[in-house]
Amino acid sequence: MSKKILLEKASIPGIKTYEVYRQNGGYASVEKALKSMTPDEVVEEVKASGLRGRGGAGFPTGLKWSFIDKKSGKPRHLVCNADESEPGTFKDRFLMEYIPHLLIEGMITSSYALEANLSYIYIRGEYMWVYKILERAIKEAYAAGWLGKNILGTGYNLDLYVHCGGGAYICGEETALIESLEGKRGNPRIKPPFPAVSGLWSNPTVVNNVESIAAVPWIVNNTGAEYAKIGxxxxxxxxxxxxxxxxxxxxxxxxxxxxxxxxxxxxxxxxxxxxxxxxxxxxxxxxxxxxxxxxxxxxxxxxxxxxxxxxxxxxxxxxxxxxxxxxxxxxxxxDTACIVRNTWNFSRFYHHESCGQCSPCREGTGWLEKVLHRIENGHGREEDIDLLWSIQSKIEGNTICPLGDAAAWPVAAAIRHFRDEFEYHVRFPEKIKNRDHFVNEPFEKVRHLVGKQTV
The missing domain is CATH 3.10.20.600 (Ubiquitin-like (UB roll))
Structure with a gap:
């Protein structure tokens, strides 16, 4: 059995309530950090843990925290990125829905480490029922004295709010999230400056994923060295x-x-x-x-x-x-899955979710969707496969934020590893139009018909 850190208490009846969470050791990391550790010591424990951002980029969390500007005298902020919108990903929702106080505990401890007095959880609009769960849990935390003024009599103050986004995938990018949180259209910002220097309201800001923040209480309670032994x-x-x-x-x-x-x-x-x-x-x-x-x-x-x-x-x-x-x-x-259809489906998503700020992404994602739709519906041409390769190569690395890369990579990999399947669509359009081509003719038969080719 793998060691459980985040889901260790998930099966405890009533764990989403404050009383049960507290009875099972909840908020111990807040007590330890505020009463016996300096903010810098908390940062050092997270650095020692080797914890990497769990939102996708995998950047070391403690190192990211150490970049925050503490010399300007401006207020500092922690923003939790709960705008979980990557197709195929639903683990942050699970944490917030079933163990909401774990995230809130992590937000308090992490905010203390950054010396932030105003923090936010930015949650995607489609998670409205989860939003209500978090709101209720935050009220419980305020009532128990874990949020507000002079927490645990230590002189540390923290206010925490949940902000509902408009359901835009682009707001999963940290600077677009900040723009949305400020009440503007969620367009990514050009970097530098990075949020650690100029983020929310031009103040030093750290943006971390739900899962990353939820891991902090265990690290503080058990030390970063113990966490680093896992994995x-x-x-x-x-x-x-x-x-x-x-x-x-x-x-x-x-x-x-x-x-x-x-x-x-x-x-x-x-x-x-x-x-x-x-x-x-x-x-x-x-x-x-x-x-x-x-x-x-x-x-x-x-x-x-x-x-x-x-x-x-x-x-x-x-x-x-x-x-x-x-x-x-x-x-x-x-073997019944159609890679072309799957890639087209992904491309539809990225075209729809592009903010349109960068020409390569705005125009390129539209062309990817259009050409893939043509191939998938039995109207493809031999040159379309090379056209797709050319389009994705002109998007990757040429946009302000990684959404362009996210649209290009699946297309490139699909052609690289499954070019014969694209050729099958082009050469046998009558088989494609019946929409059950890989149920009747599994992939190995398709390989035999077309012959393996790669880019």
């Missing part, structure tokens, strides 16, 4: 994984980083293998924005080593043979 290498601690697709046991799992993909996929403790025992075709390990990997690269890296659930192992070899851990949106496909 492997620079991938320390545990990670929440949102698992979906053609698997027997979809859901949210907490794993120790370093677990093999094979064990996670096939053991009864986790996903339990493929549903209906159909062959594994591909998987996306970190949400819709990361490259898809074919079956031959799922369990083994390009050099033959076991593929592990870590930042390093999943990205081994770069995008030619690797992917990313990302936000942990683990999507599995069997």
């Amino acid at each position: 492997i290498g620079r991938s320390t601690g545990t990670k929440l994984i949102s698992a979906s697709g053609h698997i027997k046991n979809p859901g949210v799992y907490e794993i120790e980083l370093g677990l093999s993909v094979d064990e996670f996929m096939n053991s009864d403790e986790y996903l339990g293998g493929m549903i209906d025992e159909r062959p594994l075709k591909a998987f996306v390990p970190g949400g819709s924005s990361v490259p898809v990997l074919p079956a031959n690269l799922i369990y083994k890296t390009a050099n033959g080593e076991d593929r592990l659930m870590t930042y390093e192992s999943l990205s081994d070899g770069g995008f030619a043979t690797g992917s990313m851990l990302g936000s942990g949106g683990f999507i599995v496909y069997n």
Whole structure:
């Protein structure tokens, strides 16, 4: 059994209420930090833990905290990014819905570390029922003296608010989130300056993901050194994984980083293998924005080593043979899945969610969707495949924020690993139009008809 840090108490009846949470050790990290640690000491513990941002980028959390400007004299802010909108990812929702006080405890302890007196949880608009759960929990925390003036008699003050966004994927990017929080359109800002210097209302600001902040109480209570013992290498601690697709046991799992993909996929403790025992075709390990990997690269890296659930192992070899851990949106496909249709679906999403600020993303995502739609509906041309490759290459790296990259990477990986499937769509349009092409003709037969080719 993997060690549980975030979900250790998830099954306790009534854990979402303050009384039960407190009876089971809740808010101990706030007591320890405020009464026996300086803010800098809390930062150092988080740095020692090796905790990396769990929202997708994987940047060291403690290092990010150390960048905040403490010399300007301006107020500082902590903003929790609860705008969980990556397709295939739903682990932050689980934490907030079932253990809301864990996030609030993490916000208090983390705000103290940053010497912030006003902090926010920015939650996506579609999570309205979760918003109400957090609001109720925050009221309980105020009533019990964990928020407000002179917390625990230490002289530390903190006000915490939940702000509901408008349901825009782009607001998952930290500067777009800040713009939205200020009441403006959620367009990403050009960096520098970075939020640590000029963020919310031009004040020094740190933006962290729900899962990252929820890990802080355990780190403070047990020390960063103990947290660093969990996991492997620079991938320390545990990670929440949102698992979906053609698997027997979809859901949210907490794993120790370093677990093999094979064990996670096939053991009864986790996903339990493929549903209906159909062959594994591909998987996306970190949400819709990361490259898809074919079956031959799922369990083994390009050099033959076991593929592990870590930042390093999943990205081994770069995008030619690797992917990313990302936000942990683990999507599995069997041999009946159509990669072209799946890629088109992702491209529709990114075109719809582009803020339109950057020409390569605004125009490029639209063209990706249009060309993929043409291919998927049996009207594709041979040159369309190379056109897709050209379009995605002109988007990647040419936008203010990573949404352009997120739109380009899935298309590039799909063509790189499944070009023959795109060619099948172009060469056999009559088979495509009946919309059940890979149910009647599984992928291995498609490979035989077309012949394997890669970019």
